[in-house]
Amino acid sequence: MLVRKTSTRRRWLSCVILAFAFSVMPGAGSGALAAEAPLKGWSSVSLKGRKFLFATGRSRIERWPEAEDEPEELVRMVSSASALGASIARHRVLSVSKLDGRGTERWLAWTEGKKAKLAERRADSELLVTTLLPGGGTAGAPPEGWTRSKEQVVTLGSVLHPGPVMDTATRLAHLDELVVRRRGVFPLLTRQGVTSLAFRTVETRRLRRRLRDRDSGHRDWITLEVAVIELAPSAAGGGTLLGMEGPTELWIDVDSGALVRISGKRKGGGGRLSLEIFAFSRKPGPRPEAP
Numbered sequence: 001m002l003v004r005k006t007s008t009r010r011r012w013l014s015c016v017i018l019a020f021a022f023s024v025m026p027g028a029g030s031g032a033l034a035a036e037a038p039l040k041g042w043s044s045v046s047l048k049g050r051k052f053l054f055a056t057g058r059s060r061i062e063r064w065p066e067a068e069d070e071p072e073e074l075v076r077m078v079s080s081a082s083a084l085g086a087s088i089a090r091h092r093v094l095s096v097s098k099l100d101g102r103g104t105e106r107w108l109a110w111t112e113g114k115k116a117k118l119a120e121r122r123a124d125s126e127l128l129v130t131t132l133l134p135g136g137g138t139a140g141a142p143p144e145g146w147t148r149s150k151e152q153v154v155t156l157g158s159v160l161h162p163g164p165v166m167d168t169a170t171r172l173a174h175l176d177e178l179v180v181r182r183r184g185v186f187p188l189l190t191r192q193g194v195t196s197l198a199f200r201t202v203e204t205r206r207l208r209r210r211l212r213d214r215d216s217g218h219r220d221w222i223t224l225e226v227a228v229i230e231l232a233p234s235a236a237g238g239g240t241l242l243g244m245e246g247p248t249e250l251w252i253d254v255d256s257g258a259l260v261r262i263s264g265k266r267k268g269g270g271g272r273l274s275l276e277i278f279a280f281s282r283k284p285g286p287r288p289e290a291p
Contacts, residue, residue: 037255038222043284044214045258047275055083059242059275061259063173064287066098072105073097074290077169079243095169096290103164104189108143108291116143118291119167119191127154129191156194165189168241175250176257179227188241195234197241202228204254212279226251226260242275243267251276 039045044062051057057079064074077093095107102124110116116132132146166174167189177186183200207224231240231248240248244264251261263274 039224039253039256039258039280041282042256042258042280044281045277046214046279047259047262047277049273049275051271051273055081057081057273057275061169061172062285064284066100070287071098072290073099073170074287075169075173076288077172093167093169094288094291095167097164097166097170099164099174101164104167104170106291107167107169110143115149116146117191121156122153125156127156127189127191127193128152129154154191154193156189165194172241172259174257175252175259178229178250179252179254179257182227190239195238197234198232199229202230204228207251207260209260209277211277214279214281215283224260225254227254231264239267240264244273 043064044060046058046060048056048058058081059077059079062076064070066073073096075093075095075097077095078090079092080090081088090112091109092112093107093109095104097104102121104121106118106120108116108118110132113134115134118130118132120128120130122128129152131149131151132143133149134143134146163177165187171186171188178199179201185196185198187194187196204225204227207226208221209224210219210221212219229250229252231250233240233246237246239245241250242262243266244262245267246265248262248264250259252258253260258280259277261274261276264272266273
């Protein structure tokens with residue numbers, strides 16, 4: 001009788017241990033994501049990084065593709081920095097593009113509480129840059145009603161590139177081209193004009209990361225195949241993407257073109273910083289009003 005009770009207890013204990021082990025296995029449970037191309041069709045990706053244990057940086061890239069009732073693509077990029085839990089800066093960009101045409105048509109960039117810059121392509125070879133000063137709008141919203149203080153016309157010159165020319169935010173939403181081409185040069189539209197960045201694929205590697213799916217609220221382990229790409233500005237120490245300068249490294253998801261990691265030297269002597277993906281979404285949120 002004692003032997004039978006001991007055997008029953010052992011079987012019960014084994015079942016409990018197996019159930020617990022399965023519950024904590026990566027990817028197990030109702031929130032597990034499909035193993036193939038988990039980021040394909042993404043609408044937003046969020047990245048973060050830490051520096052000196054007390055300073056953090058975050059960036060979120062969102063996109064709303066062209067549609068039947070929306071002839072232009074809209075990309076929003078929000079970047080923030082904090083130290084010891086206190087916000088230092090919050091920078092936003094809203095960019096409007098026609099990817100079947102010449103690319104970015106206009107974009108609005110501003111830091112909350114400070115001046116904004118609105119850049120508009122008036123012709124293939126001209127860019128109108130308008131400075132806006134605070135005076136209207138609310139925190140976190142586009143600076144509508146802000147005072148226009150000055151205008152500047154920037155000559156773009158001839159753009160020797162067969163495809164659309166994009167600003168930084170739009171380019172970060174369309175990195176798949178770099179994965180396909182593997183190496184070459186692409187133009188970048190800035191408020192100072194058109195610059196060029198050289199890129200080359202260093203290697204392809206597989207990663208396993210635990211990411212938050214904002215649509216479901218779950219955090220799950222997913223496997224990604226990423227292309228590791230090095231960027232180099234046309235001029236030594238020149239700017240690249242997402243506030244970096246000089247040689248910059250990108251990790252791009254091969255299946256979706258989503259930015260997985262960016263590492264480089266921050267502009268203005270901020271030292272090196274790496275931002276890595278921690279969350280994503282496939283369902284687009286409400287489309288903001290275009291600038």
